[in-house]
Amino acid sequence: MNLIKTGDSWKFATEADLEDFVWANLKELFGFIPLKRQYYVNGQICDILALRENKQLVVLELKNAEDRYIVQQLTRYYDALQELKPLEDEIDYQQPISLIAIKPNFHRDNFIDKKYHHLSIDFFEFAVLADEFNYYLQIKNLDLDNEKVSIIEIPHQNRERNEDIPPPPRGLMNRLAKCSSEQQEGILKIRQKVLSFDKRMEEISSAVSFRYGNCNSKASKFCAEFYFDSKGIPIIFLWLGLKNNKSDRISRARIWTDWQDNALLEGYVSSGIGAKMNSSKKTLLNRIQIMNEIAENENSKYRREYKYTNQYFKDRNRILRKLNNSEPLTYEERKLLEIDANKFCIVQGGGRINTYKFDHYDSLNGLVDVALEKWRKRL
Structure with a gap:
C-alpha cells in the first residue's frame, strides 16, 4: 500500500x-x-x-x-x-x-x-x-x-508528497487501476509535476478526461490532459507549439510514449482522441507487420501480391512529404520509414532507397516542461 x-x-x-x-x-x-x-x-x-x-x-x-x-x-x-x-x-x-x-x-x-x-x-x-x-x-x-x-x-x-497537492480524484484512481504499473507511475509523476508548478494550476475532471489548467471556463488555458479511450488506454495530451512545436501558436498535441521517458509529438487534435489519427495508426501497424514479413521471408505469401508493396511506397512518399515539411510523425510512420525496402527486390529505377533511422526521441519529461513554460507565458 x-x-x-x-x-x-x-x-x-x-x-x-x-x-x-x-x-x-x-x-x-x-x-x-x-x-x-x-x-x-x-x-x-x-x-x-x-x-x-x-x-x-x-x-x-x-x-x-x-x-x-x-x-x-x-x-x-x-x-x-x-x-x-x-x-x-x-x-x-x-x-x-x-x-x-x-x-x-x-x-x-x-x-x-x-x-x-x-x-x-x-x-x-x-x-x-x-x-x-x-x-x-x-x-x-x-x-x-x-x-x-x-x-x-x-x-x-x-511516498513523498507535496502537502499542497490534493490526492488523485477517485475517477482517476479507478482509471489507473486498469493500467500497467509503468503507466500508473508515469501519469502520477506528471500529475505531481504539473500541480506543483504553479498555485493557479487546477485539476478539472470529467468521465474520461483529466485536464490541468488555470480554470474551467471559456477563458481557461490548459497545459496537460490524461484521456482514457473506450478500452481504458491512457493517452497524454500537451498544449505545445504548432509546426512540430516550432511555432509560438499553441494547440493540443497528442503524445506517444513508451512510458520510459521516450516520447513523440504525433499530431494536433482539437478535441477527443483523434479518431482519424487512431485509424491511421492501426492501418499502418498492420502494413508494417506485412512489409516486415516480406523483407524477412522470401517465401512470404505477401511477396507475390504487389498491392502491398505499391501501398507501402505510397505511404512512404506521403510520410516523407510530412518529414520534409517538418510535420510531426506518428510512431508507426517512423517505423514504416525504418523498414529496409531494398530487401523487397523490387526497387524501381535501379537505385537504392534510403532507410531512415530515428534514434532520437523527445523526452516526455522535457515535453511536459515545455508545455508548462508555454502555459505560464500564456497566462
Missing part, C-alpha cells in the same frame, strides 16, 4: 489505497465476506458491499479524511438498496441492512446526525501506526463501550 507522512503521523496516500486495503482484509478486520466494491445502484456508488455469515448485507463507506456528511451518504445507499434489492440470490433482505462508516476521525456533526437517525449506523475510527520496522492499521468500534480494536499489518511503500 502507498503511505504518506503528514507531520508526525502516517496515512494512506489516497482513499482508493484505503479502500483497496480494507477490501483485501474484510475477513480479518470484521469477519465479513466481500461481495462488491464501487457498486452502482440507482444513481449511487457504494464503496464496499459485504456479507455476514448469515447473508446479512453490510454497506461500508470509507473516508481518508474528515467528512461531515457520511451519515447522509449511507442513508442514500440504504434507500437505493432497499428499493431495488439487487443481488437477491446472495443477500437476505429479510434482515436489516447494516451500515458502517470508517474514517480517521469523526466530526461532531456526524455524532449529532447519528443521534437522531432512525437507522443503525456504526462508526469505526482508524489510524495508521508505525514502529521501527512495520506499519499497522488500527480500527476501533466507537459504538462499543470497550471500543473493540482490530490491528493488522500494512504492506507498504512510502
